[in-house]
Amino acid sequence: MPTGQMRRPLSDPVQGTRKGAGMTAITPLPTELATLRDVVETLAPIERVAGAPGELEAASWIVERLRSAGAHNARIEEEEYFDGYPRLQVKLSAIGVAAGMAGLVSRRLRVPAALAGIAAGLAIADDCSNGPRVARKWTEKPGTTWNAVAEAGDLAGDRTVVVCAHHDAAHSGKFFETHIEEVLVEHIPGIVERVDTQLPNWWGPILAPALAGVGALRRSRGMMFAGTVGSALATALFADIARSPVVPGANDNLSAVAALVALAERLRERPVQGVRVLLVSLGAEEVLQGGIYGFMARHTPELDRDRTYFLNCDTVGSPELIMLEGEGTTIMEDYFHRPFRDLVARAAERADAPLRRGMRARNSTDAVLMSRARYPTACLVSINRHKSIPNYHQMSDIPEYLSYETVAHAVTVAESVIKELAR
Numbered sequence: 001m002p003t004g005q006m007r008r009p010l011s012d013p014v015q016g017t018r019k020g021a022g023m024t025a026i027t028p029l030p031t032e033l034a035t036l037r038d039v040v041e042t043l044a045p046i047e048r049v050a051g052a053p054g055e056l057e058a059a060s061w062i063v064e065r066l067r068s069a070g071a072h073n074a075r076i077e078e079e080e081y082f083d084g085y086p087r088l089q090v091k092l093s094a095i096g097v098a099a100g101m102a103g104l105v106s107r108r109l110r111v112p113a114a115l116a117g118i119a120a121g122l123a124i125a126d127d128c129s130n131g132p133r134v135a136r137k138w139t140e141k142p143g144t145t146w147n148a149v150a151e152a153g154d155l156a157g158d159r160t161v162v163v164c165a166h167h168d169a170a171h172s173g174k175f176f177e178t179h180i181e182e183v184l185v186e187h188i189p190g191i192v193e194r195v196d197t198q199l200p201n202w203w204g205p206i207l208a209p210a211l212a213g214v215g216a217l218r219r220s221r222g223m224m225f226a227g228t229v230g231s232a233l234a235t236a237l238f239a240d241i242a243r244s245p246v247v248p249g250a251n252d253n254l255s256a257v258a259a260l261v262a263l264a265e266r267l268r269e270r271p272v273q274g275v276r277v278l279l280v281s282l283g284a285e286e287v288l289q290g291g292i293y294g295f296m297a298r299h300t301p302e303l304d305r306d307r308t309y310f311l312n313c314d315t316v317g318s319p320e321l322i323m324l325e326g327e328g329t330t331i332m333e334d335y336f337h338r339p340f341r342d343l344v345a346r347a348a349e350r351a352d353a354p355l356r357r358g359m360r361a362r363n364s365t366d367a368v369l370m371s372r373a374r375y376p377t378a379c380l381v382s383i384n385r386h387k388s389i390p391n392y393h394q395m396s397d398i399p400e401y402l403s404y405e406t407v408a409h410a411v412t413v414a415e416s417v418i419k420e421l422a423r
Contacts, residue, residue: 070268079294096209098227103216117213169249256319
């Protein structure tokens with residue numbers, strides 16, 4: 001079979017599930033709300049920045065909590081990751097400032113200024129889109145992060161569903177206080193309702209140093225000036241993020257960690273046959289993906305691409321649960337194997353769990369690495385009426401503002417998907 005192709009088994013339920021099957025509502029356990037609150041309220045006060053002792057403390061607690069919820073083989077897997085965000089972005093944006101200024105003040109410096117500006121823009125694009133990350137690996141030493149991993153369902157099952165969350169928390173910053181979606185909804189609600197792809201918030205930091213470089217190459221003072229100003233603004237914003245406090249991260253992403261624990265309890269009380277479930281809480285996601293690299297390197301050899309499905313949950317505590325079709329900070333990438341997303345949507349409908357689909361994100365999640373590894377991938381997130389995530393990367397991301405009903409819907413979708421694959 002040629003590399004990159006995949007032959008699905010004839011009995012694969014992704015292809016073969018009957019669209020006309022009847023609805024079977026799935027209800028939460030009576031103790032589920034208490035479980036969700038316990039997880040979120042216990043972990044939120046811990047400062048869980050990537051690679052720090054608080055992240056290890058959280059991972060250790062999650063392992064014990066999954067074990068008490070009935071999961072098996074719960075353990076911590078220590079992995080290497082490369083930090084750098086947002087420090088690296090400060091450096092690269094500052095190069096854009098220097099390139100623009102050099103081109104403005106000296107004709108002799110315009111060629112090196114052009115090379116520096118364009119290279120800085122390409123490096124930012126490479127880093128934020130999870131490319132080879134040459135600049136990050138060149139400037140940063142590897143650190144240690146901790147993934148919490150456990151097993152549930154039928155441990156000898158023929159198929160595997162990997163349900164993922166992440167437990168680290170992000171730095172805040174003034175950049176995240178912007179509410180452009182709310183402004184757009186107030187002024188052009190009809191247009192916003194038709195647009196299901198998030199605005200490209202990384203294009204500005206990428207294009208600014210590149211614009212300064214191209215301006216130097218073309219001897220355009222206007223382009224050099226615009227690139228310099230844009231790069232200076234990006235430098236200031238990334239520097240502010242680097243020195244801002246770490247948020248509680250109740251929604252992003254303790255909501256999904258709580259969903260993992262609740263799912264473990266449901267599978268203990270309502271066992272399934274034929275499907276092994278890996279419950280994975282990843283570390284260092286907020287540095288633009290960290291722990292997922294180690295998880296994929298460790299587990300890909302044992303996970304058959306024809307019989308393994310990834311369901312990533314990231315920020316599922318806003319009012320409306322959605323399933324993303326894809327993501328891309330630079331170029332949009334739909335997640336691999338649409339029939340699996342179709343199955344997730346059908347499973348949600350049959351379980352009477354509201355799930356909106358059709359949207360695409362410009363932020364990066366761990367799901368992009370799962371999809372690039374050619375596993376059928378779906379990603380659950382949540383939004384408010386403005387199509388944005390309330391309290392995103394803000395100090396107000398606290399347990400009191402969570403919609404626990406939406407978190408329970410995410411658990412129901414995950415359980416229903418597992419049952420569909422067990423048919």
